[in-house]
Amino acid sequence: MLVSYLMIVLDISIVITALPKIETGLRFSHTGLSWVSNAYTLAFGGMLLLGARAGDIFGRRRMLMTGLTLFSFASLAIGVAQSPAWLISARAIQGIGASILAPSTLALLSVTFHDPRERTRALSYYGATAGVGSTIGLVLGGVFADWLSWRVGFFINLPIGLALMLGAKHYLPETVRHSGELDIVGAASSTIGMTLLVYGIVHSATYGWTDATTTASLVASVALLSFFVINEWRAKQPILPLRLFASLERSVAYGTRMLFVGASVGFYFFATQYLQGVLDYTPLEAGVAFLPTTIANFAAAMSIPWLTRRLGNGGLLALALLLSVIGMVMLSDASAHTSYWFHVALPMALIGAGQGGTLSPLTVAGVANVDPKDAGAASGLVNVAHQLGGSLGLGILIVAFDAAGASIHSDAKTLLAARVSAAFTAAAVMQILALLLVLLLVYQFRRDAVSRRLTSTST
Template sequence: MSASAATASHPTNAPSGSPARRWWVLVVLAMTQLIVVLDGTIVNIALPAAQQELELSDTQRQWVVTAYALAFGALLLLGGRIADYWGRKRTYLVGMVGFGAASAFGGFAQSGTELIIARGLQGVFAALMAPAALALLTVTFSHGRDRNTAFAVFGTVAGAGAAVGLILGGVLTEFVDWRWCLLVNVPFVIVGLIAGLILVTESKAEGDNRYDWLGAITVILGLGSLVYGFTLAEGGWGSADTIGFLALGAGLLSLFVVIEMRVAQPLLPLRIVADRVRGGAFLMQMIVGSVMIGALLYLTFHLQIVLGFPPLEAGIATLPMTVAIMIVAPIATKLLPAIGPRPLLIVGPLIAAAALVYLSRITADGDYFVQVLPALLVLGIGMAMIFVPMQNLALTGVAPHDAGAASATANASMQIGGSIGLSVFTTVYASVTDQATVTDQASQLVAFTQGYSAAFIAAAVGLVIASVIAIVCIRGRKEDLLPSGDQQAVHLG
């Protein structure tokens, strides 16, 4: 899930060379995208084993996922600017080194705190590495059919990364050790570094480029306070700490808006989010991120902890949703120019919400093929109907010099939505399980299942809200809503 302001600038020293060399650059950059997306899900399958070995609390378990998504999402805008201003190759290489070091640190973590810190550092360096990779791809394939092919490959890798993460996480956890879900990044990083040094040419934006450091610091602290406040809500929404951090986060984000209105080169030009259609798409991406990152984590817990699936089987058991997305996405792509994005964005969330409601009917002694599989297939159908138009709308009508910031905002919305959603779902889960009467292992599994069910219902409510957002915000003629020709912007994630 990556973005950059690369499309927003005129590159200098753009990568050049033989056509064969350009395709090798694509292979390297696509591998980078795979690592970034894969790491958002690979630890999901490993978490039960890691929790048991490191004696993590449920809150710490949540933060193993949240730390990566939050750091990644909060720093994406700044990462894109650093890549453009400092140099895309340089930023890419530094991001790779840092990501590899953070992965190694996490693989040898001896406590929950160390693991959470490692995941946060992974997110920090992913926010450098991912935007730089997309920026390099943009200047390497600047136009024509080769550009379309390159971005199609890059997007396919991004879409498959989450599924690969679940499967690979299952294989490594079951047959090697959960720590290899982090250590596996190291050989990829080494290959990426060597290939990047040999194949990639430096490029950067021209002109007087100034960093909006005040805006960057404000938005990072604001998002961090907001997510942490939601995490504290597990202990009660009325506590002083919960209210304080939520208020602090809201205040800092309001200050960020004021700063962006006044600085000459804002981190996020407000005209990007002020547009009703794009703003609606960003809000929907936050909700979709909460479902894909937050709610589905509890599905992997149900499969392993309650149904007793080994890690590999748990990873494979989630594949039907991915298969459904891959089958329906091309159909939705063909429907898009015919009916426009609005019907898909209204109906898609409702279909996905219905799937989550069905999934909430799980029981501790239930059958996967009856209670889970149908829901995953329907959820995949609904998500495919959302993904296709939502990605296009995120950049529709964006001026070329704003395309990078808009793409970063879209990706950041997904990651931050996942962080906040996971915090909310954890609070809902904890409020249900804390009230359950647990006398033995069987009653404990029942309590877990009730908590997971409540989280699925909360996610379904979010998707219904997404449908309402589409009704209110996604308005206009389909010809105006869909980019065409040379104006079409690219968003991957």
């Protein structure tokens, strides 16, 4: 289950380091390059709820194997892509495969471990897989892009996927199937609505907010997403049961995850361009330069069970987010003359520690006190918040990136550094908002605890 999820995470990060090579090799525009990530994450996030619901109905092992098949062969199609349209289309299909695969892995973990301590440990490994896998993928992406070809990073998914399919068939038991129907209308309206929202935001970076296409995309996205909410409210078997938001803890977890992941995706996307475009690192050197993030991420992720017992889930989240905010603020000071060790490596280590200490507690909070019949939907919603948060956040940061260059007339490196700095500043703001949400939750929990204690004493 963890290796299946690791393949998804590695694929996302392998692409990041290879982006400059993909841009020149297939002649992408700078704005168009963001769709190498967005086509995948939008299809991934938009279809996740449908994929999670399909696991409840058809069996999670069966859907895991279906997702592995689609993901692996779409990776092969990406590896042989000859044009931007070809690559982006294959990335979208790969995202659909991931949308079937990812909720199956988390749902299988959630229903397999019933003891709270075992479940926390399993989910901490799941969070560690997300954090550490992403940074390992950056190094691998650099190795492939520098020594072989960026295409190799996609080709290797096919043999790994085939091995995982054989493993799933022999070692994973099938889960109980539940009767029901697939909410196709809800899946289509949410996916198209989010795609139009991100497209409108990214399009505005080049053509402005008053452009007719930008306006039409945003208006259509609001209409479709509003229809989606109404449909989920009235549907007999919705892909997103709105009762999942009845818990303040889960609602805060979803919102925090969107903000945090949006900033984190921007960190990887723009740090890669900064290292290669401003500091003149090769793809391999850029991948190795992310090692402070990897090491700190791994150390924090492995310490989560111990830290949770001492700080609680909310306290750990607040501390991890604070570290990440500090690192992002430091990184926003990047310039064309920045030294690596203090101005890049140290902030990266803080950001890595923040990522390692944030993702697992957010996963635990996102599935907290969920009814077993909603396990698939809740796990799907965790991944939806992750993927759509990444797409939406990157779209917003692209706007900040482009806006910063409008008033700067200088050499290419100075201009790129200023734009990256603006993107990191916007990412820091997103993480501050995430921290404020968590502090609100911690305050509410402590207030409820005091109220219960007073009631008990009075009784």
